[in-house]
Amino acid sequence: MFRKILIANRGEIACRVIRTARALGYRTVAVYSDADREAEHVRQADEAVPLGGSAPAQSYLSIERLLEAARRSGAEAVHPGYGFLSENAEFAEACAAAGLIFIGPPPEAIRLMGNKAAAKRRMIEANVPCVPGYQGAAQDDATLIAEAQRIGFPLMVKAAAGGGGRGMRLVEDPADLVAALAAARSEATTAFGSSELILERAILRPRHVEIQVFADRHGNVIHLGERDCSIQRRHQKVIEEAPSPAVTPALRERMGEVAVAAARAIGYVGAGTLEFLLAEDGSFYFMEMNTRLQVEHPVTEEITGQDLVAWQLQVAAGEPLPLAQHEIRWQGWAIEARLYAEDPYHGFLPQAGRLIAWDPPAGVRVEHGLRAGQEIPPFYDPMIAKLVAHGRTREEARRRLLHALEDCVALGVNTNRSFLAACLDHPEFAAGRTSTAFIDTHFPPQELTPPPPPPVSVALAAVLAFRRMEEGVAPSLREWRSTAPVPVPLKLARGDQRHELTLTVCAPDRYRAVSREGEWTLEILEAQDGRVVFMADGVRRQARYVFDETRVFLQQGGGEWCFEDVTLVSTRASEHEGEARVTAPMNGAVVAVFVEAGQQVRRGERLLVLEAMKMEHEITAPRDGRILRLTVAPGKQVKQRELLIELEPAS
Incomplete structure (x- = not known):
């Protein structure tokens, strides 16, 4: 019997479990890391207990902290959700030892099926059809290479202890096998704490x-x-x-x-x-x-x-x-x-x-x-x-x-x-x-390239940027001219693309936008709470938008784009900066750095590795050059667009 459930997870699955548990009359306890202090699952639960830390190892993967949270809250059962410790036999056993009901299978079943090698051996014994491969204990390269040759190519290299595509590599050319084994081991060790691998014949197009x-x-x-x-x-x-x-x-x-x-x-x-x-x-x-x-x-x-x-x-x-x-x-x-x-x-x-x-x-x-x-x-x-x-x-x-x-x-x-x-x-x-x-x-x-915005969407982004700029002008002076309406030049950046337009205020809420792609007249009918309704080409349309400093995010007609107002930024300076600066493509942690200041690098050469959201990503040199400055070291957390490496200016 239990009445209060601790949900050892986060995000949408925690909210999902809370919804059903509440409907069945159970009380719920959320847990949260420092990064999730204001998360929605924390707000929805009846109670919430902080775990501390942000990295999974310090929070959602800490059996000790989760059991302490259950003790402090008086929870009698634990729902693990999926991911994190949901398939961890030690966690299920620890819950039982602490007198908690683990809402999941017995630890023995988790342990057996949690390792792909052991699971496959057990399924073969149970006459379940399995992909031909190797799931033995010997893990040296020589054994794996020999087994791969026996199985034949193409084949799959898989982490024995994991899932979700991590520690998995498709090998079509035997020459790529050694590198694939090394990469799979590294990713498997980081994700699951085990470097054990299995090999399987690749079933093509299944x-x-x-x-x-x-x-x-x-x-x-x-x-x-x-x-x-x-x-x-x-x-x-x-x-x-x-x-x-x-x-x-x-x-x-x-x-x-x-x-x-x-x-x-x-x-x-x-x-x-x-x-x-x-x-x-x-x-x-x-x-x-x-x-x-x-x-x-x-x-x-x-x-x-x-x-x-x-x-x-x-x-x-x-x-x-x-x-x-x-x-x-x-x-x-x-x-x-x-x-x-x-x-x-x-x-x-x-x-x-x-x-x-x-x-x-x-x-x-x-x-x-x-x-x-x-x-x-x-x-x-x-x-x-x-x-x-x-x-x-x-x-x-x-x-x-x-x-x-x-x-x-x-x-x-x-x-x-x-x-x-x-x-x-x-x-x-x-x-x-x-x-x-x-x-x-x-x-x-x-x-696989992002769909370009229709010209009318670019024109709308320019109008929205212009209207935001005019928000800081006194109402009596907005759109005032001593002579006829004057076209205003605007420059919008979308990644490496530049959109240059001129915008003319024809009447209140009515604009004419001109670019190389053509000319459009837009009339803003409504614009509030991030929703805009406008007339263009005789059609009443609508879009969603939001501003973030100099950027406007626009969603219209099924597509979405981010434009940055670079009207006052020199084109040459912007291009030069893009050539010389290597920035983080996403938030993450620096796992490894392979270069140092003063070193010559060639275009495509590996510079460092970032880990984000449980995946590793290589950052390579955008061009040939010498490293002037290195701003990061292994272990450092970086934010998207943060400077990592500065190259000498192009000659």
């Missing part, structure tokens, strides 16, 4: 299909169907749906039976997910088991009408599963898109900073822990929200989700919102022809 299982302490084990999670970047899921377009009722029954048998074989209890690779010929292979609630669980909830967090709480309280296998019904289709704070047009780099404007769309399910003005910290996973649409058919769900993404307002920090919309709008996705190669095939890095 679907990533997973089966949701649930078990109670009374011997009941069932499945709730499949989810298709094939749309991925860097081996991390981006869009998920249920059911899968490729799974027939017969295949669903077969995969479900295998998943249930696997859960029974390890004495599983609670929510779990068996992840499979589904080949084009209908064969499927076990990849791993996630011994927790999945990020994408809402799509299963939408098509079954069940609350999986409620099921977790009932099982933890010793109750039997609320439904038997034959009582599970699937209705309609659900698709989920993960909103990440990242820049998809620059290698999906994680982003951190202030979310100046946040306005989730209506008509769909939005899981988040956000509010306008909130800081997105650089210490945690970059996923900030999930949008879920349900429909009678797949096309209806797709259309609703696409509409919602176009209406979702998240300004101030780069997100993948427009990229998600482009994926959903792609003809191959609309036709259901997806695989784990979807993004690489249809959005290759060399072709």
Whole structure:
């Protein structure tokens, strides 16, 4: 029996658990790091306990601090959410030793399935189909190279102790294997504290299909169907749906039976997910088991009408599963898109900073822990929200989700919102022809560029910048001229692009903008609370905007752009500064520095490594030159656009 639950997590999943726990009459306790002091999950919980620190190791990964928080708050149970310690057997054991109910599977099951090598060996014993590979104890390069040659190329190098695409490398050329092993070990050690690797034959262009299982302490084990999670970047899921377009009722029954048998074989209890690779010929292979609630669980909830967090709480309280296998019904289709704070047009780099404007769309399910003005910290996973649409058919769900993404307002920090919309709008996705190669095939890095703003949007940004500039002028002098209206020159920067316009005030709230792209007359009908309604080309339109010092973030017609007013900045000085300064592309921590002041470097040479949101990113030299100044050292936290290295001026 328990009445108060400590949620050992943060962000949208903490808010998600709080919502169901409150509906069932439970009290909730949030925990928070220094970086999350003002976070939404802290505000929503009945009580909250500070953990201190900001880095995960000092806060959400500290078993000692979490147990102390439970003791101080009087919580009797702990819900781990997903990520952090949700699949940590030591944490589950520590909770039990402290007299707390761990809302999750037994520690033995977590430990067994938490290591890919051990899990694969156990699944092979249980006659679960597995991808051919190597999962042995010997981890020296010579053994791994020999095993790779036996398996054949292409192959996957994977961290045995992890997930989420970290410590994972696809190797197509045998010459790249040694470097891939070193990189995977380094990333795995940083992310999971273990350098153990496994090798698997690469299944080319498979679907990533997973089966949701649930078990109670009374011997009941069932499945709730499949989810298709094939749309991925860097081996991390981006869009998920249920059911899968490729799974027939017969295949669903077969995969479900295998998943249930696997859960029974390890004495599983609670929510779990068996992840499979589904080949084009209908064969499927076990990849791993996630011994927790999945990020994408809402799509299963939408098509079954069940609350999986409620099921977790009932099982933890010793109750039997609320439904038997034959009582599970699937209705309609659900698709989920993960909103990440990242820049998809620059290698999906994680982003951190202030979310100046946040306005989730209506008509769909939005899981988040956000509010306008909130800081997105650089210490945690970059996923900030999930949008879920349900429909009678797949096309209806797709259309609703696409509409919602176009209406979702998240300004101030780069997100993948427009990229998600482009994926959903792609003809191959609309036709259901997806695989784990979807993004690489249809959005290759060399072709993945941000959509340019329509000229009318540039003109609108100029008008908004001009109106803001005039806010500081006395009302009686605004737009006053001693002669005819005078065109005002304006320069807006968008990354490396420059937009030069002249703006003429034709009448109150009526402007004529002229640039090389053409001429537009804009009439501002409404402009307040970050929303502007305007007339252009005989069409009444609307947009969302927000200012941050000299920058204006504009979202209009499904696209979004950031313009900086550089009217008073010398073009030559700006270009020179861009050549000489190497700045941080995102908030993060400096992991390693490979150069020193006075050193000659060549374009593309590795300068340093930044770690942000659990991923490592190399910073390279933008051109040949000599390093004049180095402003960082390993361990230093840096902010986006902060100077890292200064090069000598170009000759």
